Amino acid sequence: MELLTFGDTGWGDELFRATLMTIAVSITAMIVGFLFALIFTPLKLSKNRFLNFIANSYTTIIRGVPELLVIYLFFFGGTGAVMFVASIFGYNEYIKINAFITGAFAIGIISGAYSTEVFRGAIQSIDKGQFEAANVLGLNKFGKFFKIILPQTLRLAIPNLSNVWQITLKDTSLISVTGLVEIMRQSYIAAGSTRDPLFFYSFAAVLYLLLTFVSMKLINRLEVKYNRGY
């Protein structure tokens, strides 16, 4: 237990900060994912074949390739890509990208592919009559989307989005390979310096379980809120 004390002798405060980092990366990645879903869901639903093809390639490739490989692509390729763009503007110094940004972006792209599929499914399962009724009521495009379609989409999407959140939360453990100090990386450091990997990795598992447990409870509340009309 003294291994977990706060201060210079224990790893408690380090692991606490690492847990906050995991939460921060997960939330950022989830938001990045929503932005991607915002772009690709309309493309998936569009009648244009080319736009369809783009959105389908995105979701198929990301969901068919291991997360670790995507992270390596961003970890090794991110710096090169940014430096290439910078060199066009005449900046030739070495640029190091923040591990947080690389990680959140890589996981965000992955979670975006899953979110896109969830939103597509939710919008498609809304009754056609709802769209027609909104038209009959004379609502404009924005009113139709924000007042009629979006609330119903959210109700249908929340259970599946909670799965996406769980996947995203667990995927953040893979960013530890890029050196970002989140739960997994901190446990690795602690295990290395105390030679007690069994304890620290088990403790990391407990932390992840705690995070999934608490977030499930919070999401259940959201579900109740959006289901109140049913």
Added chain:
Amino acid sequence: MDLELMINSLPKLLNAALITLKLLSVSLIIGLFIGLFFAILRLNKNIFINRFAYGYSYVFRGTPLLVQIFIIYFGLGQIEYLRSTVLWVILKEPYWCAIIAFALNTGAYTSEIMRSAFQTIKPGIIEAGKSLGISNKVIFYKIQIPIAIRQSLPAYGNEIILMMKGTSLASTVTIMDLTGVAKYIISTTFKPIEVFIVAGGIYLFMTFIIHNMIKFLEKKYSFN
């Protein structure tokens, strides 16, 4: 684009893909038995057995696969007693540690898939079996299991693909699977995009094959 590197790295990556497939198939087979075992425990009416099976699947589904591999590979080696037993022959090999972690992980997901498949079987089918005088054992093996397998095919197909992506984590415990070799080539040549296209292409191809195999099986065993 460095086409030459892409062509040169293809045979190495294909070789590594064989290791990925080996990891996948061995852990899926073991995981299937673990899953079936725990699904049956979940259907048990004894509350302790039930809770135990639920706890198993909750823990393995609620923690990242990476943690599970690290606990088994780095953590278990720390126990002095374990080093003196026969188990150590298996546990000192990263290959078997990865397979144990994968099998336990996929077993947890498989048990959930199978449990829900067993629960969707209509009671009328079991009653029909009973009224024909078939024994409970035969009903279970000849009626419930085949129906449950058919019911769980689509979800199990997804699980196979998720597991295939999961095997990439074997590269973190020094196994040179497809991702491991891809990372090695990237870090020696600093050409991440080219290697990603080749390695990602191989993964996508495997996903495609698995997807179609499951679709074929679904059609073959469909009720209509």
